Amino acid sequence: MVTIFGIPSAALFGQLLIGLINGSFYALLSLGLAVIFGMLNIINFAHGAQYMLGAVAAFLLLQWTGLGYWTALIVAPLVVGAFGIIIERTLLQWLYKLDHLYGLLLTFGLALIVEGIARNFLGSAGLPYTLPDSLRGGQNLGFMFLPNYRAWVIVASLAVCIATWLVIERTRLGAYLRAATENPTLVRAFGINVPLMITLTYGFGVALAAFAGVMAAPIYNVSPQMGSELIIVVFAVVVIGGMGSILGAIVTGFGLGIVEGLTKVFFPEASNTVIFVVMAIVLLVRPAGLFGRRA
Amino acid sequence: MDTTPSLAVTGSRQPSALRRNGDMIFFAIMIVGLIVAPFFTYPLFLMQAMCFALFACAFNLLIGYVGLLSFGHALYFGWASYVCAYAAKGWGLTPELAILLGTLTAAVLGLVAGSLAIRRQGIYFAMITLALAQMMYFVALRAKFTGGEDGIQAVPRGYLFGLIDLRNTTAMYIVVLVIFLAGFFLIYRIIHSPFGEVLKAIRENEPRAISLGYRTERYKLIAFVLSASLAGLAGSTKAITLQIASLTDVNWPMSGEVVLMTLVGGLGTIFGPVVGAFVILFMQFKLSVVGEWVLVIQGVIFVTCVLLFRRGIVGEIAALFKR
Numbered sequence: 001m002v003t004i005f006g007i008p009s010a011a012l013f014g015q016l017l018i019g020l021i022n023g024s025f026y027a028l029l030s031l032g033l034a035v036i037f038g039m040l041n042i043i044n045f046a047h048g049a050q051y052m053l054g055a056v057a058a059f060l061l062l063q064w065t066g067l068g069y070w071t072a073l074i075v076a077p078l079v080v081g082a083f084g085i086i087i088e089r090t091l092l093q094w095l096y097k098l099d100h101l102y103g104l105l106l107t108f109g110l111a112l113i114v115e116g117i118a119r120n121f122l123g124s125a126g127l128p129y130t131l132p133d134s135l136r137g138g139q140n141l142g143f144m145f146l147p148n149y150r151a152w153v154i155v156a157s158l159a160v161c162i163a164t165w166l167v168i169e170r171t172r173l174g175a176y177l178r179a180a181t182e183n184p185t186l187v188r189a190f191g192i193n194v195p196l197m198i199t200l201t202y203g204f205g206v207a208l209a210a211f212a213g214v215m216a217a218p219i220y221n222v223s224p225q226m227g228s229e230l231i232i233v234v235f236a237v238v239v240i241g242g243m244g245s246i247l248g249a250i251v252t253g254f255g256l257g258i259v260e261g262l263t264k265v266f267f268p269e270a271s272n273t274v275i276f277v278v279m280a281i282v283l284l285v286r287p288a289g290l291f292g293r294r295a
Numbered sequence: 296m297d298t299t300p301s302l303a304v305t306g307s308r309q310p311s312a313l314r315r316n317g318d319m320i321f322f323a324i325m326i327v328g329l330i331v332a333p334f335f336t337y338p339l340f341l342m343q344a345m346c347f348a349l350f351a352c353a354f355n356l357l358i359g360y361v362g363l364l365s366f367g368h369a370l371y372f373g374w375a376s377y378v379c380a381y382a383a384k385g386w387g388l389t390p391e392l393a394i395l396l397g398t399l400t401a402a403v404l405g406l407v408a409g410s411l412a413i414r415r416q417g418i419y420f421a422m423i424t425l426a427l428a429q430m431m432y433f434v435a436l437r438a439k440f441t442g443g444e445d446g447i448q449a450v451p452r453g454y455l456f457g458l459i460d461l462r463n464t465t466a467m468y469i470v471v472l473v474i475f476l477a478g479f480f481l482i483y484r485i486i487h488s489p490f491g492e493v494l495k496a497i498r499e500n501e502p503r504a505i506s507l508g509y510r511t512e513r514y515k516l517i518a519f520v521l522s523a524s525l526a527g528l529a530g531s532t533k534a535i536t537l538q539i540a541s542l543t544d545v546n547w548p549m550s551g552e553v554v555l556m557t558l559v560g561g562l563g564t565i566f567g568p569v570v571g572a573f574v575i576l577f578m579q580f581k582l583s584v585v586g587e588w589v590l591v592i593q594g595v596i597f598v599t600c601v602l603l604f605r606r607g608i609v610g611e612i613a614a615l616f617k618r
Contacts, residue, residue, distance in 0.1 A: 043418050094602060100418050101364045102601050105558065108551060109597025116590030232547060236426040239419055269437065276430035280411055283423065287414040 007265055013144040015261040021150055021219065023257020024157035025051075027250045028212040029234045031161055034243040035168070036205040038181040039198050042092060042103030048231030049114035050206045053080045054213025055222045056118060059129050069132040069218070076214045077207035084206030088199050111228065118224035126221025135218075153215050160211065161250045168246055177201065236279040241291050248291025318483070321566055329472055338468050339537075344576045345475040346533040351556040351568030352482050353525035358554075359563030360486055361518045362498035363413075364421045367428025368526050368553050370408065371401035373545025374431060375527030380447040380540035381440050390453045390461055390470075394531040401527020402520055404431070409519030413512055416501075428550055435545050446541030450534055467536060474532050478525050483565060485521065494518055526553075555593055558600045561607025570608050 029047055036044045044050075057079055058072035067075070087110065095103050131149055138147040168174040180187040180194050188194045213227075220226060241252030256275050263274040270277070282290060332341050350372055357363045379397030382388045388396070412423040435441045442448075452461035461467045485491050496504045497511050504511050534540045543549060552575065560571025575593075582589050600607065606614060 037418075043422065091598065091602065098605075101421065102605070104364070104366075104418060104421055105554065106598055106601040108554075109594040109601065112551070112590050112594030112597065114594075116587055116592075116594060119587040119590065228547070232425055232429045235422040236429075239415070239422050239426065272433040272437075273430045276426050279423070279426055283411045283414050 010144050012265055015265045016258060017144070017146070017150055017261070018264070019258040019261020020154050020254065021257070022260060023254035024154055025212050025216060025230065025253075026234055026237045026257055027161050027253025028157050028208055029230065030237045030241065030249040030253050031164060031246065032205040032208040032212075033234065033238055034246060034249045035164070035208075036202055037243050039177070039201040040088075040092065040096070040103070041100050042095065042107065043100070043235075044202075044205065045104055045107035045231065046087075046110040046114065047107075047205075047209050047234070048227030048229075049111040050080055050084065050209040050227070051213040051216070051230065052118065052222075052224060052227035053083070053114060054210030055129070055217040055226065056122065056213075056224075057210065058214040058217045059127055059222045062129065069135070069214075072214050072217075073211070077210040080210035080213075081203045081207030085199055085203040087206075088202040092202065093195075093198075111231075115224050115228060122222075122224055124224060126223040126226075129217040129222050131218045149218060153219070156215065157212070158254075160208070161253075164208070165246050165250065233275055236275050240275075240279050240282045240289060242289025244289075245291040248289075252290060318565060322483075325566070325569065326476065329475075333468055338464050340576070340580060342468060342471045342536045343533065344573050345471050346529045346536060347553075347556065347576055348569040348572035349475050349478045349532070350526050350529035351553050351560065351572045352479055353522045353529060354553045355557045355562065355564075355568040356482055356485065356525070357518060357522045358557065359567075360491060360498060361494045361515060363515065363519070364554075365412070365424040365519075365522070365550075366421045366554065367408070367424035367426075367547075367550050368522075369545050369547065369549035370424075370428035370431050371405055371523040371526040372530035372533075372549065372553070373435065373540075373542075374404055374530070375401040376530035376534040376540040376544050377435060377441050377447065379531035380450040380534040383453055383535060384447060384450050385440070387451075388453075389457050390455055390535050393453075394474075394528065394535060397531030397534065398524055398527045401530065402524040405520045405523020405527075406516075409516050409523065413515045413519065425547065425550065428545075429547060432542070432545050432547070436542065441540070441542075444542065446539060446543075447534075448539050450538040450540065452535055452538060461535070471532055471536055474528065478528055479569070482525065486565070490514070490517075552593070555597060555600075557607075559596060559607055561610035561613075562605075564607065564609040564613065567607050567609035574608070 029051060033044060033047055036042060036047075054076045057076035058069070061067045061072045061075060062069075091106060091110075092103065095106060135149040135152055138145055139151070140146075166174075168177060176187065176192055177197065180192070180197055184194045216226070237252055237256055238249070240256065241248045243249070256278065259278065260271060260274055264271040329341070329345070350368070354365065354368050357365050375397035377397075378400040379393045382393040382396045383390060408424065408427045411427065412420050415423060436443060452467060454460055455466070455470060459466050461470065486494075493504065493509055493514050496507075496509070497514060501511055530544060533544070556571035556575045557568045558571070559574055560569065561567030578592070579589060582592065585592075604611065
């Protein structure tokens with residue numbers, strides 16, 4: 001058997017793959033958090049709950065209507081995104097003039113509501129979501145076995161991340177968005193509907209979380225607490241990367257996923273805590289975060 | 296720089312003699328109330344509520360008077376409660392020593408976490424404290440001495456100073472009452488000391504405080520350690536009183552709960568956290584029949600408070616009297 005640093009290479013690559021998968025979700029979620037924070041100045045604590053809603057929506061679509069994975073991948077983000085837009089219009093829009101921390105508190109409350117309702121109707125135990133037939137099986141790469149679905153998750157989330165980055169950095173709409181992040185009043189004076197942009201940005205960020213949720217459904221079980229466990233890790237990722245840069249959020253997300261995967265191989269006891277340790281080290285060395293411009 | 300209104304909506308002005316007298320009257324009412332209350336309701340509920348009230352007061356010292364939102368205060372509460380419980384059960388220490396050890400643990404943890412967290416401001420501060428608390432949750436989950444999912448159960452209340460048997464409810468009640476009042480009064484003194492005035496200056500305008508020559512980082516760190524220690528004192532007392540330390544105390548919903556108590560009672564008010572703790576605990580006590588819906592109700596209270604009721608119960612009442 002081939003070994004690297006005394007570890008069987010199959011185990012090493014297997015954990016690296018799991019790391020990349022986790023990293024995909026970190027990247028998607030921290031990207032959404034960063035985009036929302038840029039426009040709304042709100043840290044969306046409900047992001048984890050909305051990710052969970054995406055998974056639950058996929059599960060319910062399959063249970064009630066028999067609509068499969070591919071439909072869910074489109075429908076769930078749209079539905080949950082629309083739910084986000086309603087939240088922004090009815091609740092969040094009253095907070096923009098207040099201290100940022102109120103946004104955190106309100107979205108924390110929303111997360112509790114959503115998770116509580118989900119627990120009441122689904123129970124705390126995880127519900128399995130069956131994979132679509134087209135994504136079953138896998139490839140033997142010679143040094144490891146690569147399940148098709150895992151490959152798909154990595155490719156799809158990379159594609160979505162890069163597309164988002166391109167839209168924000170390279171298109172006219174993205175230019176408006178960046179301008180409105182810097183100075184909303186001035187952008188409004190140029191006749192651009194900034195409140196509408198804010199609403200749609202929140203909707204998009206929430207849809208991104210739901211998209212991640214649908215992709216996560218077949219890998220992890222669908223459970224009400226899947227989001228709250230993840231969101232705190234994503235917060236650490238965001239602290240490490242800094243929210244100033246979209247590309248930074250993506251790179252940090254994938255990078256930390258890999259770090260976590262490697263820790264599982266070499267020092268499994270620390271795999272739950274390694275990201276927080278990295279955060280502490282980054283705070284000591286570079287308080288503004290790896291990609292942050294200033295504190 | 297940030298010109299948005301600060302979190303503590305009631306922002307106390309120069310403490311006038313009248314205001315001080317008012318505080319003293321409420322302080323007296325609270326003491327009398329807590330002495331009389333065990334004759335009318337369950338002493339165990341009251342003791343638990345006092346522990347949480349002290350916890351909320353400690354949290355309020357940071358959010359209300361320095362403007363720092365710590366979203367990980369369960370770390371100090373929970374870890375102090377574990378160490379205290381282990382010291383009392385595993386090492387057979389007397390309760391006062393066990394509580395002291397728990398409080399010291401919280402102070403050390405507060406020093407480490409605080410010195411990391413104050414390197415960033417505002418929203419990042421909240422996320423860092425939450426992340427560090429979650430890290431220590433995983434440590435507690437894995438560590439041998441915490442008993443994992445079971446926690447440390449059947450913690451002996453022991454003999455205070457080796458003399459007074461705390462299995463006696465009256466004795467236990469008096470001990471908790473004294474600890475609560477001492478902690479509460481200490482916080483009151485901190486807030487109204489020159490040190491406290493500097494903290495408020497940092498809350499209102501940190502760059503200005505820096506330009507006046509204050510080393511705001513140090514002030515923030517000291518306030519953080521004080522808050523963590525008092526949260527630890529509350530957690531340790533809770534471990535002895537309820538005779539249990541468990542993962543619930545150290546997990547993130549507990550951090551959220553203390554935020555909720557303080558928010559409901561009134562951020563930056565002296566009596567708000569006490570009122571909030573009693574209200575929330577009473578609610579949980581009455582609503583224990585509805586199971587998971589408690590989470591939903593708590594969420595609804597959060598949303599309502601933030602949107603309509605930012606001053607909290609005590610803040611709203613104070614605003615009524617000011618008119």
